[in-house]
Amino acid sequence: MKVKSKESLKIVGCYFFISLLWILFSDEILYQMKKGTDLYEPFQTYKGFFFVLLTSILLFKFIENSYSKVQALGSQLQNSLSEVNDMNNTIDKLFNISLKVLDLNNYSEKTFIKKIFRIAFNLISESDLGSAFVVREGKVKFIDSIGFSLDELNEMFTDIDLYSFSSESVIVNRNCEKEIEKKRRNKNSSLKDVKESIYIGIYADKNIIGGVNLDISKGSNESFTKETINKIQLIQKLSNKFYNLKKDSDYRFEIQNDVVQSFITALEFHDEYTKGHSESVSSYSLKLGKTMGLDEKQLDDLYWAAILHDIGKIIIPGETLNKKGKLTDIEYEIVKKHPKVGAEIVRKSSSLEEVSQYILYHHERWDGMGYPEGLKGDEIPLISQIISVADVWHAMTSDRSYKKKLSYDEGIEELIRNRGTQLSPEVVDVFMKNKDCFTS
DSSP states (O other), rough: HHHHHHHHHHHHHHHHHHHHHHHHHHHHHHHHTTTTTTTTTHHHHHHHHHHHHHHHHHHHHHHHHHHHHHHHHHHHHHHHHHHHHHHHHHHHHHHHHHHHHTTTSSSOOHHHHHHHHHHHHHHHHHHHHHEEEETTTTTTEEEEEEOOOOHHHHHSSOBGSSOOOSSOOOOOEEHHHHHHHHHOSSSGGGGGGGGEEEEEEETTTTTTEEEEEEETTTTTTOOOOHHHHHHHHHHHHHHHHHOOOOOTHHHHHHHHHHHHHHHHHHHHHGGGGHHHHHHHHHHHHHHHHHHHTTTHHHHHHHHHHHTTTTGGGGHHHHHHHHOOOOOHHHHHHTTTTHHHHHHHHHHSTTTTTTGHHHHHTTOOTTTTTSSSSOOOGGGHHHGHHHHHHHHHHHHHHHHBTTTTTOOOHHHEEEEEHHHHTOHHHHHHHHHHHHHGOOOO
């Protein structure tokens, strides 16, 4: 890690500075300290010993302090990566269940809503209560709950019109105790202890067929954040896409595409600077791929890999993605995880499994200094090389949280400068021959 190098340089620098001071001033200091005594000669004789003793004590303190810092940072990194891995596992489950709906016979409507509820509850750490229900002829039937009694729930208000739901977005209800109090039949119900709720409606066309409530109890210090609400928007979008797709000859492609687009939309909610980025990178990549003579299968893989290349960023905290200043070492280590996480997510789909390797390697560099595996030159798959150039081009010519976009000419100069170091010479050369097709 960079932090270790910094601490090492700090220790060496201190040692050099102390040594320099000792060489320049030790005689004068010792003379002043022992002036007029017969101890000056012994001190003069053994001043090297005193220097070693002094610097050993100081270096021990420096190293001890630096080691403590490194340990603290390492522990912080482990905690951060643990949180990332937990989030990754949840996203994996969500993506996996989304792809399983390719077979409509896998899950009944009721089972699907239950699974969505459990995934949503595990995804949102603020929630300590929740419930899931289906709607039949305008009436609510609760089918699962956490922290509530199902019997109590089903004794309560059952008319769907008493609830707040939308097919377009989730509804967030804060300080909702009074509203719930008016509707409860059982005045001793545990629902009196809810202070915040998110209502997620699952729709077939414009008709609500079920939904999920995520709740925070009155005694909790938690509150739903903007990032939390964006994650829940993803779950609702995926669920509604499933029920609105038709069974036709293009069904499998259509649902796969819609699942993927839902994740891309969620990523754009999560990272304000990636709006349209995935689509632009896929467009640029396809132009390069066609010019380079890729066959139909390769172009298909290139499209899916390019559109999904940043999907792993969905597990990176929003404050890190949108940070305006320089990332810390720990934040950068987390960001570097996104190709691997993205590949693991996409590998869950049997039809996209092969594409996952191209996502994994899109941040490798031609000179071998990239990540996650430090591949070099043509060790990097051609499709990943193409995505890398397209990704760099769009990133350079778009505004980001940490920099302003480059002009077209400045972007061209950067591509040339990075040819053969960061980027594939062959792909950059193809780009240059067709550069008029890549206006930002």
